[in-house]
Amino acid sequence: MKESFFLRSIMKDNAVLGIVIGVCPVLAVTRTGQEGLALGLVMVMVIFLGNLTVSIFKKFATGGVKIPFFIMTAALYASIMEAYFRIYQRPLYHNLGIFLPLSAVNCLVIWRMDESALRNPPLRSALDGLGFGVGFLAATICVSLIRELLGKGILLGWPLLGPGFRDAPMLFFASPAGGFLILGLLVALYKKFLKGGKS
Amino acid sequence: MKNLGLILISATLINNILLIEQIGICPILHMTAALRNALGIGLTLTMVMTLSAGVNWLIYHLVLVPFGFLFLKNLIFVLTIIMVSRIVYIAAKKTGVIQGILPASGEILLYANCLLMAATLLVIRNNYNFIEALVYALGCGLGFILVALIFTPVRERLDLAPISLSLRGMPIYLITLSLMALALLGGAGFLGLE
Numbered sequence: 404m405k406e407s408f409f410l411r412s413i414m415k416d417n418a419v420l421g422i423v424i425g426v427c428p429v430l431a432v433t434r435t436g437q438e439g440l441a442l443g444l445v446m447v448m449v450i451f452l453g454n455l456t457v458s459i460f461k462k463f464a465t466g467g468v469k470i471p472f473f474i475m476t477a478a479l480y481a482s483i484m485e486a487y488f489r490i491y492q493r494p495l496y497h498n499l500g501i502f503l504p505l506s507a508v509n510c511l512v513i514w515r516m517d518e519s520a521l522r523n524p525p526l527r528s529a530l531d532g533l534g535f536g537v538g539f540l541a542a543t544i545c546v547s548l549i550r551e552l553l554g555k556g557i558l559l560g561w562p563l564l565g566p567g568f569r570d571a572p573m574l575f576f577a578s579p580a581g582g583f584l585i586l587g588l589l590v591a592l593y594k595k596f597l598k599g600g601k602s
Numbered sequence: 603m604k605n606l607g608l609i610l611i612s613a614t615l616i617n618n619i620l621l622i623e624q625i626g627i628c629p630i631l632h633m634t635a636a637l638r639n640a641l642g643i644g645l646t647l648t649m650v651m652t653l654s655a656g657v658n659w660l661i662y663h664l665v666l667v668p669f670g671f672l673f674l675k676n677l678i679f680v681l682t683i684i685m686v687s688r689i690v691y692i693a694a695k696k697t698g699v700i701q702g703i704l705p706a707s708g709e710i711l712l713y714a715n716c717l718l719m720a721a722t723l724l725v726i727r728n729n730y731n732f733i734e735a736l737v738y739a740l741g742c743g744l745g746f747i748l749v750a751l752i753f754t755p756v757r758e759r760l761d762l763a764p765i766s767l768s769l770r771g772m773p774i775y776l777i778t779l780s781l782m783a784l785a786l787l788g789g790a791g792f793l794g795l796e
Binding site for chain 1: 621622623624625626627631632634671673675676677679680681684691707708715716718719720723724729768769771772773774775777781783784787
């Protein structure tokens with residue numbers, strides 16, 4: 404039972420590809436596969452720990468302090484992740500830039516806390532957060548690998564395409580417009596094959 | 603003075619927060635069903651963004667940097683933004699200026715917080731002084747309004763157009779945004795701006 408809803412949040416109800424929520428980092432910092440992977444892992448940690456914390460302390464989250472409580476919890480974990488990257492992963496910290504602290508106010512994080520963590524016991528909501536986090540990670544990896552391959556001709560640092568391509572790559576896919584296009588096409592493919600064409 | 607004008611143009615067009623920096627896609631995809639609604643959200647966001655960027659600039663440069671509390675910056679920024687947006691929402695409701703075109707305050711906080719926080723963080727990243735920070739945040743808001751006003755009618759037409767079933771809805775909206783971003787990319791280098 405638990406496994407099935409965990410898998411469903413990755414495959415059937417993928418938040419990024421299904422309802423297109425919390426997509427700002429997926430579009431902006433997926434120029435190389437490494438960035439996409441790092442950002443996806445940060446989001447997994449923030450959603451997982453945030454859901455667990457909110458679910459444990461859910462009796463404080465009532466009325467007007469509900470959303471401030473969610474956002475403060477997420478900001479706490481995002482600060483921890485930012486500090487980790489600043490100390491141990493200096494180049495990635497500069498590449499990810501403002502998107503590390505911005506993972507605190509991502510709509511996906513707040514939405515999962517509102518939908519799942521307030522209604523379920525801690526273990527189940529933590530698993531739910533993990534599922535949606537891994538779904539997000541899958542989406543960032545797909546987008547970033549495609550963009551790196553077409554925009555630079557390399558895959559995770561490996562020169563996959565020949566030097567003729569790498570000297571004149573398709574710069575469109577490394578630009579912001581390319582991110583929108585790739586995500587749009589991926590959402591269409593997802594709709595076609597995993598949801599059977601339903602909207 | 604000339605510098606301030608350049609910052610405003612840069613924030614509105616050349617480094618448009620939505621299409622070039624790619625922040626705040628959620629509000630434009632999920633909250634702009636009608637033109638009236640989009641305008642209300644845009645105006646509110648601009649107001650909250652400018653005020654919160656100003657307040658956060660003051661807190662950052664007068665409290666956090668001198669006393670070495672930089673590790674607290676995300677928590678403090680988020681808290682300020684929540685307070686400012688609540689105050690603006692209550693003021694807008696009491697005076698009735700933009701009554702009826704504003705969604706519930708909780709929804710704005712849920713979907714648009716990323717945009718509000720980003721204005722503050724970009725101001726800090728670019729090392730602006732106080733006046734420049736306010737102008738930059740205003741430019742970000744104007745950029746959002748511009749894109750929302752162009753995107754909403756396009757979206758209304760797209761909903762009626764005969765498109766293949768799997769492309770209908772979000773995919774075609776994202777592809778539309780891609781074309782708009784491509785158009786704005788052509789503006790890079792305008793007036794010598796990066």
